[in-house]
Every structure is written in structure tokens, then in C-alpha cells.
Amino acid sequence: MNKGQRKTHIIIWMVLAVCIPVGFISAIMVIPDKPMQEDVFLKNETVLEEISKEIVKDNLIVLIRNDKAKTSYQLQLLVSTPFKQADIGIYYSLRNKFDPLQSIYLGNLPPKGGKVFSLPSDEEFSDRIHIVLFDPIKNELINQIQIEL
């Protein structure tokens, strides 16, 4: 390299020494409070024995399961026709209008087959809940299912 090129390089790296950490810190600051938990949505759940609610909507069979003492609940989703989306985030919301930041992220649903998700504890449980299917890649609402318990 010649003198000019060496000077250009160090100037570029001095600029990057500021820009990269700024971008890095800014990105860390906007990480949502409830990031996707790999260990949650990939955990194999033991299916609870009782079914308290069953709904069929579009290509989904939705089951709310509970134990005998009704102290813990599960959401079981069975996909009858495979989804086109690769990534389907499943959210639990108490509100009609879905906001990912105001909802509880349960895990990811594979495009075909089905999955069981643990539902929140009693104090967060309500008579009317909304299960939202959301594509985080395309930032797109796929489906919203209201369940009366």
C-alpha cells in the first residue's frame, strides 16, 4: 500500500470504530422484553390429560388441555393443512388488538404437524384469551383465534 491508501484505511477504521459500537448498542437497546426463547419453544411438553376446549379454525385444531386439579394449562395446536410460512410465532394475548410487545410469546409452531405449548400461570389466565399466529420474518399476522374458557 502507498501512503495515501494507508491514511484512507486508518480513517475508515476510525469511523468504523465509532459507527459499529453505536449500531451494536442501539440494536441491543431495542431487543424486545420478551424475546423468543429457544429453550421454551423447542421443549417437548408432556401432554396434560384433560381437554377443556376444542376449536377448529381454518387449518388448525386448537385444544386447551389441563390437569385434573386445573392448576396448569396447555395449548395444543394441530395443523391439518401445512402452512406456507416457515416461521410461525405463537402468542398468547388478553387483548383483541394484537401487539407482539404486549403479548406473551409461547413458542414457534412448525408449518406442519402440531405442537403443545404451556400456557401462563393462573394469575395471568383469563376467561377470554386470544391465540395469535404471527410470522416474525415477514412481520405478518397469520391468524388470531379467540377462545372462551
Added chain:
Amino acid sequence: MSVQYKAIHWNPQKKAYDLVIVILTVSYLIAFMATTIIIHPNLDPVNLIIRAFGSLSLILIHLVLIIGPLCRLSSSFLPLLYNRRHLGVTTFLVAAIHGVLSLVQFHGNGDSNVLISLFTANTQYDSLAQFPFQVLGYYALLILFFMAATSHDFWLKNLGQNFWKRLHILIYIAYVLIIMHVMLGVIQLESSPLLIIFLCIGFTAVISLHLIAGWKEIKQDRQIQNFLDDGYLFAGTVDLWEDGKARIVNNGKERIAIFRNGNEFTAISNQCAHQGGPLGEGRIVDGVITCPWHGYQYRTNDGCSPPPFSEKVPTFNLKSVNNKIFLDPIPNPAGTAVEVISVKVKGER
């Protein structure tokens, strides 16, 4: 170095270098996928491959970027530089697999073209949290493609060293785009801090090494030898030179390599005609000056590559007075033959 263009001029060093690249990349991919399958047995296999190639390209871009400054700080890293372009092309290929699979996986099932979908699925450019990070990866991949496509000596020769170097500075923009692609993408979705820590260590190392090496170079550029009344520069007493090696002198505009070959002294530009490598940090091998970066060679008396090669660098006139070497700082045109200074060096026959 060669007189004609071939896709790759294979030699034992390049073969060994590439073999190491292949072994390490394949080993990493297998190790990553095996570990991930154990930890996350339900992960979609395509997503697993996307992650494996994505993380590998992230590691490779860091390696590519730290080789340069490491070599400026210590010559023991020079073997890594010799075939760095193959490492760069590997980075592009690995990133391309990650990119193409991501496009197919996340945009391939829609009713629009995957590239249209890439740019229109998410248009929240005004939100940092929801920023369309995939677009950043796309532009980084585009830059890596241009880097890989123009990495051959054919382009270096035809575009000219200065333009080629400027073009390849785009790698720094690609690096920033990749960092932000990861930060606004997978980091927003993962809860594990490991990736954040690795990324932080990675860019801190890259930036620090470049700044340290760059600062060292700037300091050397500021060390200008004293001019004498006749315009010559005092380069040093003959006993300062090791046989077959050079001392580098700075005339304020450029660096000049003064080589000692036995009792003979000659001076040529420090900048190799190939990629601007520091000739003064090379050695005299088989009677010719050999660049430490890629082995380009120049004759000591006229700065020309031995036939049939055609590269040449500027030469400089020398004179010796009382075992002291003096340099005329004005360069001769590239390839000009100069008088070789013969000086009896103490301890030499």
C-alpha cells in the same frame, strides 16, 4: 506470479491452504449442526442449515479481516495472507448458501418473486426494532459477490492496483452491513447472550487490530530521514544491514527498500507492483527480491521481474561514503537500471 491468466495457479502452498479451509469449514458445519440437533432436536432442518452457514460466514469474514493487520504487526502471520483471496471467495460461497436458502425458506412460498418479497414483505425502515434486516444481508452478499468476482489477478491487472484496492475497501461496508444484519435479525429473536458476546469480541478484535496496525504504519510514514545538502538521504551505516534483507527508508512521500545482497546495495520502491506488498519486508531469494505477500520477484539492479514476467517497480540511486549508504530520494522510472553500490562490509569476505 505468472505470465498468463489461469483460473487458479495451483502450487503446493495453495493446495495445502485450500485443504485446511475445506477441512475447517466442513468440520465447523458438522460440529455446529450436531451440537444444535442435540440442544434443539425439533429445529427445522433447513433453518439448521441456514444457521450453520450464516454463523460460519460470520466467522470467516472476521478471519479475512484480521489477517491483514496481523501480518502488519507480525510477519509470522504471512502464510495466512498468501492465499487470503481463497478464504474470501469461501466466505462469499458460504454466505451465498445462507442467503439463497433463507430466500427460499422465508420468501419462496409466497405468490410473488422471492426478491420482490424480500424488499416488500417488511418495509419498516423507520423502526430499528422491526428493521428489515434481511435486506442488509442481501446488500452485504452483493458486495461479497463483487469482491469474489474481481479477486482474480486478471481484474487486478486490468482495473489497476489503485482502483482495485479502492473497490475492495467495500469489504468494510459489507462488514458493517453483516454486523447490523445479525444485530437486527437473530439477536432480536434469541434470548441467549452468547452470540452478542461473540460478536462483540469479534468486532472489537477487528477494529483494534486495524487501528493498532494502521497507527504503526502512520508512525512509520512520519519518520522521515534527514536530507543532506546534496539532496541525498542518509540511510545508515553498512553494518546495519542483514545480508539478503532490506532496510526501509522514508523520503516523505513513499517508502524505499534498500537491499543488501552480499557486498552489493541497491534500492527499489517498497511497493510491489502486484498488490502493493511491502517489498522491503521480503528477502533476496535466488538473487532476486521476493515480495513477502505473494512471492512476486524483482531483479536488484533494475526493479524488473525476471523474464518472461513483465512487472517492474521504480529504482533509486545510491552512493556510499565511508561505509555509509546515502539514497537519492527521487525515483527513477520503473524498470530503470541503476549502478549497484559495492561496499566492503565488516566481517564479510
